[in-house]
Amino acid sequence: MSWSRREFVRSVGWGGTGMLSLPFIISRGREELSARGIEGQTPPLIEPGFIRISGNENPRGPGDAALRALDGRVSFKVGRYPDNPPGLAETIAGLYRARADNVLLSTGSAGLLAGAVRAFTSPERPLVNASPSYGAPVGTARRIGTPIREVPVLPDLSIDLNGMAEAAQGAGLVFLCNPNNPTSTFHSGLSVAAFIDEVRRSSPETMIQVDEAYIDYSEDPIGGTAVPFALDDPNVFVTRTFSKAYGMAGLRLGYAIGRPETMQKIEAAWGLGSVNVLTAAAAIASLNDPAHMERERQENARVREFVHSTFKGLGIDAPLSNTNFLFVSLDRPVGDFRDACLEHRVQVGRNFPPMLDHCRVSLGTMGEMRRASGVFAEVLRTG
Ligand SMILES: Cc1ncc(COP(=O)(O)O)c(C=O)c1O
Known part of the structure; x- marks a missing residue:
């Protein structure tokens, strides 16, 4: 699949209001790109107003020392x-x-x-x-x-x-x-x-x-x-x-x-x-800055706990995560859930066959996940 210039520009956030901060650019890689060709994969979006939690990236980027x-x-x-x-x-x-x-x-x-x-x-x-x-x-x-x-x-x-x-x-x-x-x-x-x-x-x-x-x-x-x-x-x-x-x-x-x-x-x-x-x-x-890693671990754990309990409150199960993402068990095909979230400008993970009733939700910042959680609640409530 080749990308049009427009898609490329959109993906790197150039033009108009799309300028991105240095930590943001550094911390976003190619995890999803490496999965291109897998059914259920959508090209990564980086656009103001979109919450991209479809790739296991670090939304905070590296520490100040780096x-x-x-x-x-x-x-x-x-x-x-x-x-x-x-x-x-x-x-x-x-x-x-x-x-x-x-x-x-x-x-x-x-x-x-x-x-x-x-x-x-x-x-x-x-x-x-x-x-x-x-x-x-x-x-x-x-x-x-x-x-x-x-x-x-x-x-x-x-x-x-x-x-x-x-x-x-x-x-x-x-x-x-x-x-x-x-x-x-x-x-x-x-x-x-x-x-x-x-x-x-x-x-x-x-x-x-x-x-x-x-x-x-x-x-x-x-x-x-x-x-x-x-x-x-x-x-x-x-x-x-x-x-x-x-x-x-x-x-x-x-x-x-x-x-x-x-x-x-x-x-x-x-x-x-x-x-x-x-x-x-x-x-x-x-x-050489282990204190930053400790803060990063704690912040990730704080966001993870918030998202886990949000899903729990919605009756959705996920194993205790040891990562920066959750793998939630939906009561519907993941494609339907993903499309519905995308309509609310939240991009969740691709298909992971054979578990097509599970969705991988990567962790963004706390602010992003608060907004995304509202979207999850609405999408799951309205079926
Ligand atoms: C388990 C695992 N291993 C390896 C990689 C490759 O990461 P990178 O090439 O960015 O080091 C990834 C990327 O998402 C991953 O999830």
């Missing part, structure tokens, strides 16, 4: 190639008491997801993913002719870890999204450890990828991470992104962490781009 770092770097020096931004891999590694060669940088984690499927699967070595879960690895697998084993989520919408471990036998790669997009559920560090143990025992050749894109919003970002396993075991690696809690989706930065030999295999399989100097400066400043 914005200041960006300001400080905009100079003639950006005329030079970045040549692996000094300090970024080291700063990330420092978070985990790891070394720079444990970290593989990418312009957004999407490239790492594609690289992992290309590195570790083949027509003889399937990909295992939950369903529904983040769909990008499945998209890559289809492109290269890798068979896919999808394991339905459990009735409480959590990932079926036993089912995933069973499906992993003989597979090339298991993609475990923790917390899971779109169901928002989270498995504790202990459950993930038991899952890894089981896969390592029953299918020792299988690679295990734990995607922790949303873990900063979870109940246990430190105890819940699989990074210690990844640093220890060449068959396990973790992917993370600056697009969510760090509010930098538009700046494009993600990383994988694991054994150097595992990082090298992913890097050899796919072009990961080179991180630009502005992004690197903003990321380092963010990592």
Whole structure:
């Protein structure tokens, strides 16, 4: 699908009153664009008066330290190639008491997801993913002719870890999204450890990828991470992104962490781009400002609690979210709900087959969600 100029202008908010603030532009990325072609997908709208809660983005953008770092770097020096931004891999590694060669940088984690499927699967070595879960690895697998084993989520919408471990036998790669997009559920560090143990025992050749894109919003970002396993075991690696809690989706930065030999295999399989100097400066400043991350977590939790209780009050159920979105169970097809919300200038998430009676609602600012909640109430009341 190609965009007309008018749609493009509308999407970036140029012209007339459509000017957008810097944090807004930086924090909006391409999550929905990567899902183009999926039925029920509408092009992202950024237009004054519209509330866009269809992509898992951070409406607050990065913290002040990151914005200041960006300001400080905009100079003639950006005329030079970045040549692996000094300090970024080291700063990330420092978070985990790891070394720079444990970290593989990418312009957004999407490239790492594609690289992992290309590195570790083949027509003889399937990909295992939950369903529904983040769909990008499945998209890559289809492109290269890798068979896919999808394991339905459990009735409480959590990932079926036993089912995933069973499906992993003989597979090339298991993609475990923790917390899971779109169901928002989270498995504790202990459950993930038991899952890894089981896969390592029953299918020792299988690679295990734990995607922790949303873990900063979870109940246990430190105890819940699989990074210690990844640093220890060449068959396990973790992917993370600056697009969510760090509010930098538009700046494009993600990383994988694991054994150097595992990082090298992913890097050899796919072009990961080179991180630009502005992004690197903003990321380092963010990592050196943990107080901002704590405020971000708290604000997200406050908005999440508000939206959850709004839906609850309307008789609509959703699992306890460990992310910056809710996956609500509707009593109608999601397409009808989405269209009705759009008429009120609120854009909610696309279809997540096979759960077409559920809607993913990403969290905007508190102000946006108060207005959106009024729309949800009206749409649900009027049927
Ligand atoms: C679970 C998950 N992993 C990875 C990504 C890719 O993010 P990015 O390429 O912005 O780092 C996303 C984006 O929405 C996601 O939801």
